[in-house]
Amino acid sequence: MRSYLVLFQMRFIRGLQYRTAALAGVLTQFFWGFMYILIFEAFYASSSTPQPITFHQLVNMMWLQQAFLALIMLWFRDSEIINQITKGDIAVELLRPIKLYEFWYARLLAQRTSSALLRFLPILIVASLLPYPYNFVLPPDAFSFILFIITLVLGVLIVVALSMLIYISMFYTLSGTGSILIFGVIGEFLAGLIIPIPLMPEALKRIIYFLPFRYTTDLPFRIYVGNITHNEAIISILIQIVWIIILYIIGKLWMNKALKRLVIQGG
Amino acid sequence: MIQVEGITKTFQVAKRNKGVIEALKHLVRREYTIVKALDNVSFNIKQGEIVGYIGPNGAGKSTTIKVISGILVPDNGTCNIIGYTPWKDRKEYVKHIGVVFGQRTQLWWDVPVIDSYQLLKDIYKIPTNVYQNNLELLTETLELKELLNTPVRQLSLGQRMRCEMGAALLHDPKILFLDEPTIGLDAVSKKAVRNFIKTINQEKQVTVILTTHDMRDIEELVNRIILIGKGKILLDGTLDEVKLKFGSEKTMVITYSTQFKPFDFPIENINGNQLRFMINTNKQSLPQIIDKVSEYVQIEDIDINHLPIEDIIVKLYKEYQL
Numbered sequence: 001m002r003s004y005l006v007l008f009q010m011r012f013i014r015g016l017q018y019r020t021a022a023l024a025g026v027l028t029q030f031f032w033g034f035m036y037i038l039i040f041e042a043f044y045a046s047s048s049t050p051q052p053i054t055f056h057q058l059v060n061m062m063w064l065q066q067a068f069l070a071l072i073m074l075w076f077r078d079s080e081i082i083n084q085i086t087k088g089d090i091a092v093e094l095l096r097p098i099k100l101y102e103f104w105y106a107r108l109l110a111q112r113t114s115s116a117l118l119r120f121l122p123i124l125i126v127a128s129l130l131p132y133p134y135n136f137v138l139p140p141d142a143f144s145f146i147l148f149i150i151t152l153v154l155g156v157l158i159v160v161a162l163s164m165l166i167y168i169s170m171f172y173t174l175s176g177t178g179s180i181l182i183f184g185v186i187g188e189f190l191a192g193l194i195i196p197i198p199l200m201p202e203a204l205k206r207i208i209y210f211l212p213f214r215y216t217t218d219l220p221f222r223i224y225v226g227n228i229t230h231n232e233a234i235i236s237i238l239i240q241i242v243w244i245i246i247l248y249i250i251g252k253l254w255m256n257k258a259l260k261r262l263v264i265q266g267g
Numbered sequence: 268m269i270q271v272e273g274i275t276k277t278f279q280v281a282k283r284n285k286g287v288i289e290a291l292k293h294l295v296r297r298e299y300t301i302v303k304a305l306d307n308v309s310f311n312i313k314q315g316e317i318v319g320y321i322g323p324n325g326a327g328k329s330t331t332i333k334v335i336s337g338i339l340v341p342d343n344g345t346c347n348i349i350g351y352t353p354w355k356d357r358k359e360y361v362k363h364i365g366v367v368f369g370q371r372t373q374l375w376w377d378v379p380v381i382d383s384y385q386l387l388k389d390i391y392k393i394p395t396n397v398y399q400n401n402l403e404l405l406t407e408t409l410e411l412k413e414l415l416n417t418p419v420r421q422l423s424l425g426q427r428m429r430c431e432m433g434a435a436l437l438h439d440p441k442i443l444f445l446d447e448p449t450i451g452l453d454a455v456s457k458k459a460v461r462n463f464i465k466t467i468n469q470e471k472q473v474t475v476i477l478t479t480h481d482m483r484d485i486e487e488l489v490n491r492i493i494l495i496g497k498g499k500i501l502l503d504g505t506l507d508e509v510k511l512k513f514g515s516e517k518t519m520v521i522t523y524s525t526q527f528k529p530f531d532f533p534i535e536n537i538n539g540n541q542l543r544f545m546i547n548t549n550k551q552s553l554p555q556i557i558d559k560v561s562e563y564v565q566i567e568d569i570d571i572n573h574l575p576i577e578d579i580i581v582k583l584y585k586e587y588q589l
Contacts, residue, residue, distance in 0.1 A: 006389040010375075010382065080376075092373040094338045096390050097362045260340050 003098060004106040011107050015114025022118035029066035029123055036062045037134060040196075053198040056133045057225040061196060063136045064221045067123040070115035071156045072191070072217040074163055075184035078111055081167055082176035094259075101255050104167065108160045140226040147233045151220035154240040159216045161247035162187065168251060171258035192218040198227060212243040268474060269312040269335070269442065274344035276305040276330055304330040305341065306498035314441075317468055317475040319489035319506075323584055327498045328478040332446050335476075336366050349441060362391060365435030365473075369447035372427065373434055374419045380430045381415040384437060391438040398437065405433040408463055425456030432463060436473075443467070445477035449484055461487050482576040494583060501587045513579045513586070515549040518572045519556070523564035530563055546571075 037059050044055045053061075070076055081104060084090040093100060127136035139145045162183075169179045188194055190213035197208060197218045208214050219236050222228045228236070279299045305327050312318055322328050333339040335346060337353035337360050346352055351360035367373075374383040388398045406412055409429045414422060422430065428448065435443060445464070449457045465488060467473050479485065485492065485506065492509055494502040502509070521542045530542075542564070546556055553571075560566065574582075 003386075003390040003392070006386055010378070010386060014378065089371050091333060091338050092366075092368065092371050094357065095336060095361050095364075095366045095373065096387075097358050098390055099358065262339065 004102055007103065008106045008110040011110035012114045015111055016118060018115075019118070022115070025069075025115075025119050026122050029069055029119065030126070033062050033066040033123070033127070036065075051199065053196065053222075053225075053227050056137075057222075057227055058196060059134055060136055060225045061221045063124060063127040064224060065193060065217065067120040067127075068116055068152070068217075070112050070119060071152070072159055072193070073184070074159065074166070074187040074191075075180055076112060076115075076163070077176065077180055078108055078167075079176070081107070082170060085167065085170045086174050086176065090262075100259070101164065101252050105160055105164060108163060109156070112156060112160065139224050143230060144223055144226055144233075147230065147237075148220050148224040150237060151215075151223055151233065151240065154237065154244065155216040155220050157244050158212055158240060158247065161244060161251055162212065162216075164251045165247070165254070168254050168258055171262065187213050190214065191216055198222070212247065215240045215243055268314045268349060269310075269476075270345075270347040271311070271335060272309050272345045272347075274305050274308045274331070274334055274341045274346060275303070276334060276339065276341045278302045278304055303498045305334065308344070308495070308498070308500055310493055310500060310503060312474060312476065314474050315468065315472045316491060317464070317477070317489050318491045318493060319485045320476055320478045320493050320495065321480075321485065321580065322478075322495040324480075326495045328495060329446055331495065332366070332444050332476070332478060336364060336444050337361055362438065363440055364442045364444060365438070365440035366444045367428075367431050367435045367446065367448050369428070369445075369450040372419065372431065374427070374430060376419050379416045379418050380411070380422075380433075383419065383434060384415075387434055387437055393438050397439065401437050401439065402433075405436060408466055409433050409459070425452050425459075428452060428456060428460060429463075432460065436467060439471070440473065442474045442476070445475065445479075447479055448477060449479060449481050457481070457483070464488055482580060485580075486576050494587070496584070496587050502583070509583070510573070510576075510579060513574075513582050516545055516547050516574055518574070519544055519546050520570040520572070521560060521564070521566055522568040522570075524567050525565045527563055527565075 040058055040062075041055065044051065044058075065072070084093060090100075093103070096103075124136055127134075129135070139148060166179045166183045169183075170176060173179055190208055190211055192200075192208070192214055197205060197214055200208065215236065219228070219233075219240070223233045278301070280302050281293075282298045282300045308327070308331060320328055320331065330339065334341050335348060335353055337357040340354045346354075348360070349363055351363075353360050374380060375386065384402065387393075388395075393401075406415070409432060411429060411433055414426050414430055417426075419427060419430070432448070443464075448464075449460055452460065461484060464475055464477070468475055475488075477484065477488070489506060491505050492502065493500060504512075519542075523540050523542065542560075546553075557566070557569070
């Protein structure tokens with residue numbers, strides 16, 4: 001366990017060094033945040049029927065999305081792992097007395113958390129200074145906030161487990177682009193990052209609730225803005241845990257299989 | 268210590284002829300050729316040996332190293348190395364071995380070397396006192412002192428290789444696999460690497476298996492050669508045996524003062540008053556040759572050289588049609 005923690009720590013510290021990248025990221029995220037908010041403002045303005053989520057709640061979800069982008073996006077990639085797989089340096093990784101799945105998991109988790117830690121505060125602080133209804137506000141009550149933190153952490157564990165599947169698929173495709181693109185686009189949609197899930201038609205919602213993707217972002221963010229009741233939130237936490245276990249088992253089994261048919265070319 | 272028995276490993280290689288039409292066909296249906304990278308490979312290695320694993324490019328050297336270090340799973344065969352089957356007990360097994368791939372790095376690219384070492388200490392769970400001792404020893408013998416605080420990406424190849432060696436030995440491995448450790452190094456670095464291998468072999472009784480194309484490596488380090496070609500083991504013996512078998516040809520250089528009659532036997536080279544030609548002591552004894560030559564010239568000086576090991580290896584490869 002300790003070695004995975006140390007690796008986490010090392011990647012984490014390294015991630016914190018990229019301050020300029022983080023600053024650039026913050027500016028980009030603001031741009032995207034505003035763009036999404038303006039699109040949905042136009043949507044709300046053109047519709048007279050009441051929506052299942054208020055505009056201000058939606059705005060807050062958008063800011064959370066942008067602030068925690070590094071935690072939730074499936075396309076967020078670790079090019080070193082991709083290189084290891086495609087160029088064969090994975091040979092070296094296998095020479096270490098570690099479990100590769102856990103080792104990579106720790107690494108990906110560290111990369112995401114360090115990257116998010118540098119970005120989320122400036123975005124949320126500046127967004128909270130904006131005028132109503134564009135401003136970011138605190139959650140309705142303290143319990144919502146606690147539930148938000150728990151579901152966000154569990155959500156990240158799901159995201160990393162999902163992205164592990166992307167990396168394992170590269171053992172077969174030997175290319176980073178395809179897997180990440182397909183997974184990224186589909187996953188983003190199913191997670192409600194393109195159209196917020198409350199605004200989706202019922203039939204689609206039913207499918208989406210059955211898949212793991214919404215438990216990564218939609219769930220914690222809607223808990224934060226108060227769009228999901230506490231009871232539903234607590235049940236969802238259990239579902240999150242089940243998904244983490246399922247995805248972990250799938251990933252482990254698939255990776256073992258992939259490693260058995262591994263071919264390392266050259267050198 | 269190392270027992271390898273009947274290891275076979277095949278790879279599927281997609282075959283494609285040239286041309287657009289062939290490329291399109293390839294999209295629909297692929298033809299594969301099966302390449303036997305290893306074909307019934309067996310050998311035994313005792314503790315403390317330094318074994319040179321040689322063969323031309325593509326012979327299966329690296330594949331063997333990858334199989335016996337637990338990275339690749341062979342199709343067939345058994346392997347018992349210090350009580351483990353490498354590909355089955357990988358995680359436990361690799362604690363006892365050190366591997367250096369000349370063409371790959373196991374250090375973390377953008378952190379100082381010492382940070383990588385620290386991480387390895389945690390990964391291998393090396394006790395602090397063992398780690399300290401080894402680090403001290405390695406720093407001294409590999410002259411790492413100035414390198415330890417430099418990020419790996421800023422090191423030269425020779426410096427990096429020394430650090431790689433250090434990284435592979437921090438956890439006191441019993442066996443060291445070196446896959447072309449001197450590739451691309453300059454003469455000084457090569458020498459340093461060789462000296463180091465010798466030292467740890469003698470002092471710590473580490474068993475070393477190295478693949479190389481550099482015959483100086485073989486000459487200076489190795490007491491036993493395993494020759495592999497097209498996936499098969501062709502020869503397994505000591506360097507002296509190989510020399511005896513394939514090095515019976517020697518070059519003879521004769522310096523003469525006067526010539527009695529024109530030469531009517533094949534001479535490779537005449538340089539002023541020097542003759543140079545190949546002799547085979549298995550076919551003709553030296554006195555016979557000298558007797559014969561002295562019919563032609565007045566001999567002043569004789570110089571006999573063994574075939575350089577490079578040439579012996581070339582002959583070996585030729586002999587086995589590699």
